[in-house]
Amino acid sequence: MVVVYSYVWIQNRCVNMIAHLFNAPLGESEAAVGVGTVGSSEAIMLAGLAFKRQWQNKRKAEGKPYDKPNIVTGANVQVCWEKFARYFEVELKEVKLRDGYYVMDPVKAVELVDENTICVAAILGSTLNGEFEDVKHLNDLLTKKNQETGWDTPIHVDAASGGFIAPFLYPELEWDFRLPLVKSINVSGHKYGLVYAGIGWVIWRSKDDLPDELIFHINYLGADQPTFTLNFSKGSSQVIAQYYQLIRLGYEGYRNIMENCQENAMVLKEGLLKTGHFNIVSKDKGVPLVAFSLKDNSCHNEFEVSDMLRRYGWIVPAYTMPPDAQHVTVLRVVIREDFSRTLAERLVNDIQKVLYELDTLPAKVTAKVQESNKKSEIETQREITEAWKKFVREKKKTNGVC
Numbered sequence: 001m002v003v004v005y006s007y008v009w010i011q012n013r014c015v016n017m018i019a020h021l022f023n024a025p026l027g028e029s030e031a032a033v034g035v036g037t038v039g040s041s042e043a044i045m046l047a048g049l050a051f052k053r054q055w056q057n058k059r060k061a062e063g064k065p066y067d068k069p070n071i072v073t074g075a076n077v078q079v080c081w082e083k084f085a086r087y088f089e090v091e092l093k094e095v096k097l098r099d100g101y102y103v104m105d106p107v108k109a110v111e112l113v114d115e116n117t118i119c120v121a122a123i124l125g126s127t128l129n130g131e132f133e134d135v136k137h138l139n140d141l142l143t144k145k146n147q148e149t150g151w152d153t154p155i156h157v158d159a160a161s162g163g164f165i166a167p168f169l170y171p172e173l174e175w176d177f178r179l180p181l182v183k184s185i186n187v188s189g190h191k192y193g194l195v196y197a198g199i200g201w202v203i204w205r206s207k208d209d210l211p212d213e214l215i216f217h218i219n220y221l222g223a224d225q226p227t228f229t230l231n232f233s234k235g236s237s238q239v240i241a242q243y244y245q246l247i248r249l250g251y252e253g254y255r256n257i258m259e260n261c262q263e264n265a266m267v268l269k270e271g272l273l274k275t276g277h278f279n280i281v282s283k284d285k286g287v288p289l290v291a292f293s294l295k296d297n298s299c300h301n302e303f304e305v306s307d308m309l310r311r312y313g314w315i316v317p318a319y320t321m322p323p324d325a326q327h328v329t330v331l332r333v334v335i336r337e338d339f340s341r342t343l344a345e346r347l348v349n350d351i352q353k354v355l356y357e358l359d360t361l362p363a364k365v366t367a368k369v370q371e372s373n374k375k376s377e378i379e380t381q382r383e384i385t386e387a388w389k390k391f392v393r394e395k396k397k398t399n400g401v402c
């Protein structure tokens with residue numbers, strides 16, 4: 001009982017601090033509510049359910065059909081939104097990306113909104129290139145549409161990565177509860193919240209935005225305890241760790257760390273630009289990460305760069321963008337607290353070596369990859385492994401790089 005009480009107390013302290021960080025309004029009848037979750041995914045399930053229930057209640061009261069809810073997002077959403085849509089039977093309406101624009105276009109998003117839209121989900125810090133979506137513009141456009149139609153479509157901000165970046169690096173950027181239509185926000189404690197994996201947060205603007213039906217009350221632990229997470233018991237260590245980080249580092253501590261990450265991201269970006277081989281696909285103002293693609297991938301592509309970097313101990317993923325930008329492949333490096341300037345410089349160095357090696361390597365690996373589209377995946381993998389083994393064997397004869 002004492003343990004549960006302390007846990008709830010510490011959790012609520014974290015909720016208050018994070019709500020404050022996100023500029024939740026503080027009035028007589030206003031007080032943000034929220035809860036610690038396993039990560040942003042669980043947080044998003046809860047936020048999505050709250051919107052679905054709110055919308056259904058409103059439609060029922062108006063005597064209108066409430067069986068075809070939809071949600072509007074960009075095609076760049078993290079997979080947890082697709083999970084939410086499928087698990088909880090909400091149609092996902094995605095705004096397509098286009099060449100050179102890899103986040104949700106607010107104009108197109110608002111065009112997709114109809115009377116069945118439970119919310120528009122904006123992302124603060126796209127998983128794919130770290131870019132912040134323009135939530136303020138979205139809020140303005142949606143306010144106008146709501147006035148014209150009489151709907152009151154709200155906004156959720158998925159700030160899984162950006163929620164612990166923007167308040168420290170760009171405090172003037174309006175993306176949070178300062179915008180009236182933003183009713184809930186999620187953030188991952190285990191990304192830039194600086195806690196080990198297993199903690200996320202969802203914050204609602206006020207308790208009116210969290211329908212009562214989602215809250216269960218149990219008393220068998222000795223006192224009334226409201227619960228509104230998908231699972232019940234979980235370890236308290238992550239919540240305690242989050243509390244520790246928040247009070248140990250404070251606003252200034254987090255700001256220093258995020259500034260450092262951002263500076264190291266810029267060192268990496270400049271180094272990559274200097275090679276002359278890459279286009280930068282991430283933005284300077286965003287999550288501290290560098291997403292980049294080859295200027296010329298006709299001979300060797302980003303997947304080969306990724307594969308070759310593994311030999312130097314780097315795991316830099318290469319992936320294709322979602323529709324309609326699927327022809328663009330990017331490599332992505334996320335800069336965390338422990339990624340120092342020295343490491344950034346070493347990575348640029350190793351990438352340079354990889355580029356040099358690829359230049360001396362015939363285009364046959366690429367050719368094989370293309371030709372092997374007809375072959376089974378295992379066959380392809382075997383062939384590529386063989387090609388690399390051969391390449392490494394030959395290399396080893398002349399130098400000691402491994």
Ligand SMILES: *Cc1c(COP(=O)(O)O)cnc(C)c1O
Nearest residue numbers: 039040041078127160161188200
């Ligand atoms: C990482 C991420 C998620 C999922 O978060 P988890 O904490 O891993 O569950 C959701 N949305 C975005 C934008 C993310 O970057």
